[in-house]
Amino acid sequence: MAAGTVSVPFDIYRYEPGKDSAPRYQRYTLTLTPHTPVLTALLQIRSEIDPTLGLRYSCRSAICGSCAMQINSKSRLACETQVGPEFERHGRIVLEPMRNQPVLRDLVVDQSPFWREYHKIEPHLKLDPRRPMPEGKPTPMTPAEVERFKETPRCIACAACYSACPAAEADPSFPGPMALAKLYRFAVDPRDTAHDERLLRIQPNGLWLCLRCHLCTEACPKDVRPSERIRDLKEMAIAVQGGTEHGSKHAVGFKENLKGAGQLHEMKLVRATFGLGGMVGQVGQGIRVWRKKPEIMKRPRPIDGLDELEKIYEALDPPPKEGP
Amino acid sequence: MKLAYYPGCLAQESAKELDMATRYVCRSLGIELVEFPNFSCCGSGFVDEANEVLNIAINARNLAIAERAGLDILTICSTCQGMLTLAKVRMQDPAVKGRVDAALKPLGIEYRGTVEVKHLLRVLTEDVGLPAIKAKVKRPLQGMKVGAFYGCHLLRPADEMQSESGEEPHSFEDLIAAVGATPVDYRGRVMCCGFPILFVKPNTANSIAGRQILDAKAHGADAMATPCPLCHTSLDAYQNQAGKEVGRRLDMPVFHLPQVVALALGAAPEELGLSRHLVRTDGALAKVHSTASA
Numbered sequence: 001m002a003a004g005t006v007s008v009p010f011d012i013y014r015y016e017p018g019k020d021s022a023p024r025y026q027r028y029t030l031t032l033t034p035h036t037p038v039l040t041a042l043l044q045i046r047s048e049i050d051p052t053l054g055l056r057y058s059c060r061s062a063i064c065g066s067c068a069m070q071i072n073s074k075s076r077l078a079c080e081t082q083v084g085p086e087f088e089r090h091g092r093i094v095l096e097p098m099r100n101q102p103v104l105r106d107l108v109v110d111q112s113p114f115w116r117e118y119h120k121i122e123p124h125l126k127l128d129p130r131r132p133m134p135e136g137k138p139t140p141m142t143p144a145e146v147e148r149f150k151e152t153p154r155c156i157a158c159a160a161c162y163s164a165c166p167a168a169e170a171d172p173s174f175p176g177p178m179a180l181a182k183l184y185r186f187a188v189d190p191r192d193t194a195h196d197e198r199l200l201r202i203q204p205n206g207l208w209l210c211l212r213c214h215l216c217t218e219a220c221p222k223d224v225r226p227s228e229r230i231r232d233l234k235e236m237a238i239a240v241q242g243g244t245e246h247g248s249k250h251a252v253g254f255k256e257n258l259k260g261a262g263q264l265h266e267m268k269l270v271r272a273t274f275g276l277g278g279m280v281g282q283v284g285q286g287i288r289v290w291r292k293k294p295e296i297m298k299r300p301r302p303i304d305g306l307d308e309l310e311k312i313y314e315a316l317d318p319p320p321k322e323g324p
Numbered sequence: 325m326k327l328a329y330y331p332g333c334l335a336q337e338s339a340k341e342l343d344m345a346t347r348y349v350c351r352s353l354g355i356e357l358v359e360f361p362n363f364s365c366c367g368s369g370f371v372d373e374a375n376e377v378l379n380i381a382i383n384a385r386n387l388a389i390a391e392r393a394g395l396d397i398l399t400i401c402s403t404c405q406g407m408l409t410l411a412k413v414r415m416q417d418p419a420v421k422g423r424v425d426a427a428l429k430p431l432g433i434e435y436r437g438t439v440e441v442k443h444l445l446r447v448l449t450e451d452v453g454l455p456a457i458k459a460k461v462k463r464p465l466q467g468m469k470v471g472a473f474y475g476c477h478l479l480r481p482a483d484e485m486q487s488e489s490g491e492e493p494h495s496f497e498d499l500i501a502a503v504g505a506t507p508v509d510y511r512g513r514v515m516c517c518g519f520p521i522l523f524v525k526p527n528t529a530n531s532i533a534g535r536q537i538l539d540a541k542a543h544g545a546d547a548m549a550t551p552c553p554l555c556h557t558s559l560d561a562y563q564n565q566a567g568k569e570v571g572r573r574l575d576m577p578v579f580h581l582p583q584v585v586a587l588a589l590g591a592a593p594e595e596l597g598l599s600r601h602l603v604r605t606d607g608a609l610a611k612v613h614s615t616a617s618a
Contacts, residue, residue: 073511074491089492166516170535171528208524211532212369213516214480218490225481234373243374247524254370255378262364264333273523289561292600293338300337304362308385308431315427316378 005031008087010041012053013096016105023103025094026050034084038076038093039067041083042107054106062221065158069107070096075163075219098163100176113168114159117175121183121202126194133191145190152185152229154222161216161226167209174209175202177216177226184229187236199237207234208247242320249273259313262303266296325451327398327442328390329357330408332553333365335400338561339553341597345582346400346444348596352460352589353452357398360389366407368554369477369520376414381424383411384435388428396440398447400582402552406477406485408441413484443478445551445581449495454502462590464504468547468611470584471508471540472496473559475552476516490514496551496581503588505612510543512536517550517558518566527569533558534570541576547608549579556580561602577605587612 001007008030015023028045039057046053057067060079067078072090075098086093101109133139161177162168168176175183183202186192207230216226234251243252253272257265270286271279279286290296303309335343350357363386372379386408390397399405415421415437428435448457474493482490491514497507518532537559540548550556558566560578567574583596587609598605 072492166518166532166535167521167528170518170532171525205525209521209528211476211516211518211520212373213476213520214490215476215514215516217481227481231373231376235376238374245524247521248374250523251370251374254368255374258365258367258371258382263336264365264368266333266337270523285562285565288564288602289338292602293340293561295337295340298337300333303364308362308433309364309382311431312381312385312427313378316381316423317375 001031005033007031008083009092011092011094014106015103032083036083037079038071038081038083039078054108056108065156068098068158068160075160077221100162100168111159114162117179121179123182125192128193139191141190148188149185151224152181155224156222160219164215164219167211171209173205175206181224181226181229184233196240199240203237204245207237208245261300262306262309263300265300326356328395329359330363330397330399332401332404334553341600342553342580345580345586345596348586348591349582358395362389366404368403377423380411380414381427383408384415384424385433387439388433388435390439391436396442398442400444402475402478403554405443409485412437445496449499458502461503461588463588465588465612466504468505468608469508469545470500470505471510471545471548472513473548473550473555474514475555503585508543508545510539512539517555519554519558530562530565531569534566537574537576538570546611547577547579549581549584551581563603577603577608
């Protein structure tokens, strides 16, 4: 083995639906320098060992977003992930297709679920027809207005966030991190005139299924931080509509609940979110928990200095303005 | 070692067993807990969704309480850890700090950002250290396979939480090994428990919890353990619902992190409130006995 190289075993997911009865993992071992990108290793496997290996790639420079896959269970771009640290940590490199999208062949997935959600949010400027953009003239924005987009324009639509998302995995009605980050980008664009409509349309299943687990933010190769923009959208949606969905009701209800004693009143919160009627469905579970943990019914002891908390609320959480 | 004890709401309410176990562990390892009856709830991530600046101010107040006493904060909940840390991070933004200070200063509260917020997991693995814990183990948990379940806010976003890793932590497994049990490696260990949407869409939340429990089971876990009482609620209190969603009887005991440590330090199950769990833990504990006597 040449100096500075390591022998790296790759276990690669192989499956062609309709042809193979079940997925299998095929091992290829390569001698590589630690800084070799995973994509380079894959191309070497394909050109020197096995031309049947299915993979998708294009630019090799973390710009096109084509080569996202699972590398040792993390959703990553193969072109910018080096083999060294992965091998060091896991002793091998397991490569699997992205999650939450059906496999077409080996490491190639059908991205239609991801793009379907992207198109649903209508990712384009919606202008007021009564106030068309002046033809041939730019529509300037201030630096502060551009700053509000935050990191969202960097997105390369690689779908790594969608692959990492446990909400998308459990509930296909969730649009996924990328679509929502893109929605945010238009919801703060001063030229767009459909802000409120965008926010209302995405509720309830759109926004409030986000688990704020931040797995998307870890997976994103461009630091778009989708989970943090989804948080922004939630606050914006509450400002437009108040607490009307289960999700927004729960967030607003929690905020109010905390003001009461400075500590959570568990049962009161459940009632605020589900309403008395909705609680009927929770009765069986409630009794099961109460038998073991009777404290769930208890009113919490108010904290010392509750007045300080009340003053903080007065200063930073003024009651919503009366509508017209 | 002396720390400002921030138990969080659940450990004072439905997860009182977590508080019991924490006190046992700290007593055994010489960690003095200083209590502050003026600490408020951290907002649990929900207040952050409703009003970000308010959430920062609430937690800046909590941080300032410990700051005045000159103590670092000990948390026993991944979400409390996350929210208090997030407030510290956001307060570095002068615009945010200006708004929050304007609300705190009239109350005589000064926030300087000098305290560290440490979860019990970090205090045990970094400050006390695994060799010191090993030296105090009276009953190694040999034979019990435990799947660590970290809880999102302890880890992510990794840059803001300054966590060991967003997706590939190992300190909890190291701790489990140090008390004699066998850590189980499974993908679900860093996944979400579903709790944040338990009151938004219960079926989806339960199905997410069920997936992680099934994953731990498939990798041979006799029990799971978590540093977060919200995860514990999803994984233990709602396990029967989770089982319905994934179509399996799960039967997976779920410990709070300090319960695992306390058991090895010699605590009796009654001292740790194990009977308060919805899923019985004796099956997992029997693994320890059977191996120890074999």
